[in-house]
Structures are given as structure tokens and as C-alpha cells.
Amino acid sequence: MGMGAEGGAKPGPDGYFLRAERITKVYSDGTVAVRDVTLELRPGEIVGLLGENGAGKTTLTKVLSGLLPPTRGRVVSPRGPVRFASPREALDFGIGMVHQHFALVGTFTAVENVALSHERPLTPLKLDATRAKLEALMAESGLKVPLDVPVEKLAVGEQQRVEILKVLSQDVDLLILDEPTSVLTPLEVDELFKLLRRLRDEGKAIVLITHKLREVGAITDRVVVLRKGAVVGDVSTAAVTREELAQLMVGKAVGTRAERAVELSTDEIPAHGSHGHSERGPGVLHVEGLSVAGTTKPIAVHDLTFDVYGGEIFGIAGVEGNGQTELVEALTGLRPALKGTATIHGKNILGLDPRQIYKLGVAHIPEDRWVLGLVLPFTLAENAILGVHRWDQFRGPLSVLRWGKINAHVRALMERFEIQATGPNAPAKSLSGGNQQKLIVGRELAKDPAIVIASQPTRGLDVGAAQYIRDTLVEMRDRGRAILLVSADLDEVLALSDRVAIMYEGRFMAVARPEELDREKIGMLMGGVGVKG
Amino acid sequence: MTGTGARPGDRLLRGVHRTLTGLHPAVESVLAAILGLLVGAVLMYIWGYDPWRAYWALLKGAFGGDYEIASSIARGVPLILTGLTFSICLRAGMFNIGAEGQMYVGAAASICVAYFSLPHPWHLVVGILFAAAAGVLWSLGPALLKLTRGVSEVISTIMFNWISRFLVFYLVAYVLVDPRQAQRTVRIPLSARFPILVPGTDLSAAVYLAVGFALFVYVLLWHTAVGYEVRAAGLNPTAARYGGISIKRTMVLSFALGGVAAGLAGAATTMGLPPTYAIISGLPELMNLGFDGMAVAMVGRNHPIGILFAALFFGGLNAGGRVMQFYGANPVPLEMVRVVMGAIVLAMAIPELARVLPAVAGAARGLVRTLSPKARKEAA
């Protein structure tokens, strides 16, 4: 039953505005994103929704705001169950969401964007009424934005304010913000928090999705911690320490190995750390003072300095979006650096193109194999020579490709890396994700590199393929190669790496051997809280 | 996030090796042709013409004998070349609408051989080189604009077509004009003409040039490292960059190669098509060959070998369409012939259009980017 446009349902006697009851969301591919979650949202309260990547935060809020229907469970208001067929209905009911990626028309002004959000089919835009409403809202909330400038000309923080105004102009009672601070400067964050407190004091219910522990402490009244789709903590912010939250978020390494294996089910990763392999070789990659601009942020990597040695796996852990991608792109010639130096065996690599860098001994297993690693419509054979297609063994006179030799090379790769495919001429997109990734790994390792830069190498792979890739990386390490491993999978980084760096907002919070770090500490570091000692 | 650079290629992925129906491309094309013929038949029937007699005339006029087959091939020759222009650039991920204008300047350049004399094959060869060079020069304008200023090639090639059109109008009327025959340029001398292969028809040795160039493009794209780079850049520019391929290089290269093809199309018309061997004021022999080439490229699935067959098919439709006009008791007027031909061509282009349309959307976004000041700033 839709509870359409009644709008502004006021809190009932119980004092809650909206309650999620035993919500479960299973995606069509079988992923259980949210598991039996019960959650109450009250007016005048800021709730922090805390969790790692993939913990189910965004899915849960999408269910609340009508973007996704729950598989099981229901959403209840004091007047009874509600079900929204669309975000529009949820908005009419008083629930508004500010997404990470703004839904603004760049060439329109703030007034036009907001008027557009109020538009119904076949009605003209009410620009004057919208302007009046926005001016009133701005005066009331203290939120200031230029109204007559195309929003693409505004700073990101201002664009976010337009987005918030857009939602507020719909008279919402519940405001959900998805990682609102990830694109903001510290000053803008302070402004935002001031605004949120004010809105809370006016009686709005606010949900703030975040993975930053500092923010939870700074702004929320209550914090709900999600892990693997389930609520693992729902506590008053005042009554909990950061350490406890970090533990809840990352999951405590409890009890024996066997118990942990049960908890992680198929995700168990045998430790490959430096046990019996503590000798590290000469320095291969040297990075000093490296800063890199991001796509949305002016600076994504801040003044990083580190070394990677032959015979070691240097792992970089951290919540995604903290500069890992930009770091890898800068080191592989895909993104210019702002300043600093990076050398392979003493030779500069910054400012070179990917091919020159590969010639210095760098292999790159990219984080997105569909966008970066493969030309999907190409055949296996065509993909197997991407980047090495000018090798002399593959080329005859007049640059004619010797497909015979290439196919032989591909068959060898298929055998060595156990790539399941009908043959060298199978289109790459017909392969499973695991085989695609093995193809990339095989291609990159065939370059016989001095260093392998592997970014999220096992993402989306089944257990067997993931393990195969990990074993291969370890084998390369054991053969004296340097490995720079970037992964959002904390278990993977801890199990494989000889040294681990925790990256937060473009900086390393710590660099240590995995056994020196406990999970609580890692959780704090990933959440941006420095740890002494 | 790796940004949006990968998107156009990403959209091109769908069905590159697969056809719309999942059938073999040739089977699918035949089915599409039958569908088009049926639609054409229904149209003719509705308007009171006899579809069977009309199609019989079409078939006879297109492939009824040596004369007819030679005429069909001759009509397809320039379309092979302009079709290649479009396809090469599409394979490189760009929408080059500029074959028309590049062909005009190529034709005008070939006329210049009338002002000096050389023995037979060499005079012809020099004319071919002139036309190719002019086509390349004209194609480099849009290529450089895209490279340096981020200007969408869709816009720039269309603009260059207009510039070329009026430039060649001017050249025909005032520079290359035959003083005794003001309606056309001076004529290509005998020593610089493609020899006629079948006397009494339009089929000249220009067909060797066109087929040879198509085979060359096939080998280049599928059997050389350079062509590999072009195709990789077209399908997924981000992955190509990751693979150390210079997108700018593949872009300029494919534009230049397209310019050669278009220039040759101009030469094939001025030096290889009886009876005029000159450019007539208003360019009536050249007009639309570049745009028709895009349709040929679509029907030929943007593959050089497919284009050869598609151009023959187009030539046959045109040659047969001429005969439909006077064959039998109730002949079909040209207007109706063209409607029927349009239905057939559209049906045959649908599978490839469906595949390429996402890329069209990509080109449209490029267009928007060109027009938006913010994007221009970023490109710079």
C-alpha cells in the first residue's frame, strides 16, 4: 500500500519517526547486502551509520528512501507500515536522501535545479516560487549558496549545499546523507556539521553514513554499526569509545583460528606473511614526497614517502577512496603527479607514459579489469598482447602481427595460469571474472617485472580464483620480485603482506608488520584516528 | 574511480562479435535484406505498382548480364572508399562525418594533373597521389582541433564539409574552370584516366584501387601492431592507454587514413568515371557520395570486406533502380524507387546501427562537451 502524498507524518507517541523492522535485502545475484536489520529513527537525533565498504550501509538507506524494495521485513511509521514505490513517494512522505554523487544539472543554476526537483510531468517550472522558498530556507538554516550561478561553477561543498537545500525544500523530516564529508575540505565539514546540528535542533531526524570514527564522535547522538549486512552495535555515542567502535566495525579476531574460520566461512585466507621469509632484497620502488590530485578532490595523495623492496609484499589497506587509486595511477603513468619523486631502481618514472614505465620493469594489475585491464570485445589473444604488442617476437616486417606466435604464447599462458577458455580466439568477455583476472595476471607476469603493482587483484572473484591469484603473487615475491598490493580486503592485505600501510585521506596512518597491528588498532587507523605508540 | 574516459568504448562493447539476432552476420544481413524488400514491396503495392515486376527489373538491371554487373560495380567504387573513411575512424572510436568534404578536395586536387603532361601510368599515379594528399590535409583539420582543443569531430567534420563544398565551388567556377565550357573544370587528359575495363560501361580500373585499398585497410587493422592499437583505442581508450598506446597517435592516424580513402574516392570519380572526367559546377557527380558511404559502412558492418559487398549491393540497387523507371507497362518513378531503396538500406543497416548507437550517444556527449565551457577548460 502506498502512502503517497500525505507528507510530513509526525512522530507517534512512541517518539519515533520511522522504524525498519527486520529488513533483509538480497540482490538478484544472491548477495545478501542487508541481514535482518531493525533500526529506529527519531526526530531530533543524528544517527551515525558506521561500517566498512560493503557492510550494507548504502543498501539499507536505499531501502529506507524507497529506491529499493526490501526482500523481507517492513518499514513502519507510527501510523502503520509504509511502502514506497519510488523515491518520489518517499520524498512526499518526508524522507530525503543526499547521495554521494550529486544529482544536479551542471549548466542549471541552483534555483533551476531545485525547481526541477519539484517538477511534475507537464507542469511548467515555478522559478519565482522556488526562489522565494530557497531564500526563506537559506535565511532560516544559515545555509548560503549563490542562486544564479550554474552549479558546475560552484565548489563541491557548495554543490552539496545545493543538494541539501534541494532536499530540505521538500519539507523532509528525515534527512539521509551518504558519506557527505568525503568530498569536502575540513572547513566545509565544520560548516556542514553546524548545519546538521541546527537541523537536528529543529526536530529533524538525520542519518549520516560514514566510515570515519572521528566524525561519529563529533556529530552523532547514536551510532549503528553494520558489518556484513547485520547490525553489530546500536549504542549511544556518548557511551562508547572509539576503540570499541573500531572493533565492532572491523570485527574482532576472536578466539582460535578455527572459530575465526567459521565466522569468515569461505573467506579464510592462509597467512603468507614473512614467516620464514624475512630477507628482503634491494629497494625497487622509491617514492618520496609524492602528491597527486584526485578526480573530485584537489589533493588525493598527500606527500607520501615509502619504499618497496625486492622479495616483499608491501600492502596498502584502507577504506576505498582514500587516495589508493590515485597513488597507483600516478605510479603507472595514468595520472600526473603534483610533486615529489618516484623511481624504479633509481630511474625516475613520474611523467613517463605507461609503456616507458613498463619498460623499466613495472607490471600493473589494475583495479578495474573491465575498464582498464581488458578490451572486452577483443579476443583472449588480442588481450594477451595489450601493452606488449610491439615485442619483437610478436611482430614481423612492416609491423605485421605474427598471430601464430601470439597464439602459441597465449596457449602457454592458458596452461600456466589455468585459464579456462575455448581458445585464443575466445572473446575476453565470454570468460568468467576469475579467468579474466588470470589472463591479466598472466600477461603482466609475462613481462618478467621487477615490481608488480596489484590493485584489488581478487575483487569479485570466487574463492578458488582469488586464492590462485594470491598464491601467484606470493610466488613472485618468493622469487625476489617486489609487490605493491592495494586492497580494500583487510584480511587479504594482512595475510599476504610483509609490511602494511594504512591509508587514510591520502596519508599513511601507519606502516608496520602485520603482526604488530591488532584489528582494533587497524579499525581506528582506517577510520582516521591516530594511534599512539 | 578511473573517470569517464572508458565509457564510449565500454558502450561499444555490446555485440561487437555478436550480431543483433545471434545469427551469423551474413545470414542476418540476408534476413534484413528480405525484410527491407518486403517493406518495399508493400509500399509499392499500396501505391499501385507491381512489386514483382519492379523487383524483376531491379534484379535484371543490377545483375542481369555483363553490362549490368559492370555498371553495378562501377557505381559502388567510390562508395567503397567513402565507406572505409567512416569505418576506419569508427574503429578508432570516432565519428568522422567528413568523407564528403575530403572527397571534394581530393577530386579538385586530381583535376590539377590537367595542367601538365606525363606518360600514361605515371600521370594517373600522380593524380591519385594528389587526391590522397588533399584528402589527408583536409582530414587533419578536424583531427588537430580534436587533439588540441577537444572539439568534437562530429561538429568539426560537418563544418569542414561546408567549407570544402564552397571552396570547391569556387575552384570549379574560377580557378580550374575550362575557359570554353564554364560549367565545368578542365578535363583530365587521357593519359591520367583510369582505363575502362568493360567498354560501353562505366567500369574503370578505379575498382582495383578501391578494392586494393579495402584489402590494405583490412590487413592494417587486423594484422599489424598499428592497426591493433587503433582498434584497441576505439574499443576501450582507457585500457589502450594502460597498454601504452597513444590515443592521439591512433586518432591522427585513422583520420589521415580516412582522408586518403576519401581523397581517392574523389579521384576515382574525376579520373575514372565517364564521360565528363571533370568536376561540373554544383558537383553533381560527387554530391552525397561521402554520406552514402556511411550507409555502406553500416550495411557492411564497418568491416573492409563487408564494405566491399555492401558497396556492390548499393551499386546494384542504384543500377537496378534506374531500370525500374522504364521497365514494363507500369514503371516505378524514381521517387518511389528511392523510397524502396531507402527501406532496403535502412533494414540492412539496422543490425549495425543497433550496435553502434551507444557509440553515437558517446559522440553526442562529446558534442555536448565541446559546447560546454567547463569541459573545454578541462580538455585544455
Added chain:
Amino acid sequence: MRKWLGLALVVALVAAPAVAQALRGKVAVVLDVGGRGDLSFNDMGFKGTDQAAEDFGLEMVEVQSATAADYLPNLRNLARTREYDLIICVGFLLGDALAQAAEEFPNQKFAIIDSVVDAPNVMSIVFRENEMSALIGALAAMAAAHHGYPKAGVVLGIEIPVLYHFEAGFRFGMDWGNKKYAAVTGRPANVELLYTYTGTFSNIALGKAATEAMLAQGAVGVYNVAGPLGIGDLEAITEYHRNKGTKSGPPYYFGVDANQDWMGKGMHGLASGMKRVDVGCYMAVESVVRGTFKGGVVSLGLKEKGVGISRYQDLLEFIEFGVKAGALKAEDIAETILNWQANRATLPDWIWAAIDELEAGILNGTIVVPTADTVAEMQAVRALYTLGAP
């Protein structure tokens, strides 16, 4: 007239049975890329041949050309059948193709309008367009001077020698009109010329654009020398009147080839420079039927009634032509005639008398209208009659 021709046919059949037996019974008209529907040149070629075919009991086939590359194949396709007594090429653009085809098929009789093809089996029919264009030019200049307009315009098609005939005649006529106006009224007249070669015989929008530009510069009217583009010219003039709220008077439309005065219900067509392509085509068919066909040039001018300026009786004939083409409704005929008469009445009688005087002078040879076939000759005429537009 048709009856008389029928009689002639009977006479011919009796007098020359051998020729009649040789007839195959079919004639063909090949049109250039302009195609049918121009209510002018191409439609006139069709009209004349169709009339002749009907009068002489022949079958007529019409072949259009999609592109210039179709000209020669179309001629070959027709000649190869050996079924046609005569193949008529309507239009100068077919000249090169015909030269080739005439050589390949020496036993096939051809005729061509507007071009000279030197072959024993080709009858080349050309018109002295300079003569009727002089009449239109004189009328335009005097009308402009009378209404106080500074200019008169000509919108031309592709820059080909045939069109030089029009331009040369028009220039001479304007000069003559300027002088005549000064002589009659005692006030000097310096009406200047606006002319544009649009480079097309098919893009109607370009005709409209060119006309709009000329009207903006004060042209009293526009002489259409580009076949179908006249539709665009007239559209621009009609819109101009609508915006001004006038129903007749300047700016005027001067039609070409056919009598186009009736177009747009006769509201703005003042006079047409008629080039009777239909007369030429009819004559060619007739000569084949009578066995008098022979290769060579046939030149048609005012004297042969191959060209002329439109008058009332022409209007009636071509109104019928327009109704047949579906461009004019039968119930609008009366209104059209009244509109045309009202429009003509916006000029004083002495101007019309002056046109008659010029025509008579050309007919009796006391006035010689210059013409041009090459760039050099055209430039010489332009230098002689500059009219502010060399």
C-alpha cells in the same frame, strides 16, 4: 491546334509511308538531377513530349536521374533496348553523357535541350534566352524606377553558359529600361542589379535565402533563373508582402521557363521569361514522326516563339498546366486571374507599351540583345552594363 497536328500526321503517313513504318512507337525523356515538380524547366520538357506522344499516338517513358553519375547509364540503358524512336535529354547537364552515348549508339536518334552536341544523330535545341530576359530586365528596371526601388534582383542556379544568356539579356534590358524611364518621365533612373549564382538547381531553401537578402537591399523583385528555386523565391516574396500587409505591387516575382505568373494564386507574379522547352520537345518528336529529323543546332528565339514574355493568353494555358500538376485548385482559377490583373495594374500602361516596343525592335532586328557563352564574353557584357554589380 491538336487537331491540326493530327491532320498533319495523317498527311505525313500518306506522304511518307516508309518513314512511318520505321517508327517503333516509343519516345523517352531523360531529366537531370533537378527532376520533376519544378513547375518550370523539367515539367515543361515533360509536358511538350507528353503532348507530342499523345498527338502522334506514341508511348512515352520518363527517366529521372538520382545523381549526375546516372546520366550516361540512363541513356545507355534506354538506347540498348532499341525500342525508342527518340530519346530527349532535357537539360544542359546531360550534354557530356549524350556526346558519349551518341557515339556509342549511332543509330539511335537523340535530342537535347540547351546544349550543343556535335553528332549526326543529335538534334541540339537551344534558346535565345537573352531576348526574353531583356524584356524582363527592362520591365524590372522601369517598375523599380516607377515605385522608387533602388535595385532589381536575379537569382541564378549553377554558373553555366546557358545562364549567361539570361544574365546578359537581363543586364541589357535593365539598361534599356533605365534609359527608357528617363526618356519618358524626364527623371533619371539608376536602378542597380543584384545577382547571385546559388550553385544549385535543386536546393529551394537557397533560393528563398538569396531572395530574402535581395529584398532586404531594396529589390523591386526577383527574376528566377534557377528552375525549382523559384518556389523559394516566391515564398520569400509572399512572406515579405504578408509582413508588410500588402496584396499586390512590389516586390514582384519574375518567373522563368514556364509561365509562372499563376503561382501563389497570381498575387505576385508580374511576368515570366518564358522559354518554351515544351515547344522544343514537341518539335523534336514531330520531326521524327514526319521523317524530317536531322542532326544539328536548332535555335529558338522570339521570332520562332521559342521564348517570350508572358501575356494574358499564356496565363490561361499555364493555369491549366498548374491545375494538372496539382499546384493550383480549379476553383481558384478566377481569383488567380483577378489577382494577376490587379498586380499588373500596379504599373502604368506606358511601361507595358515600352515592353511591346522593345519586343518589336528585337523582332525586326533594329535592337540586338547581347549574349555570352564563355566567362570572357560574360565579363565583357558585365563591363558594358555594370549596373552597380560588375
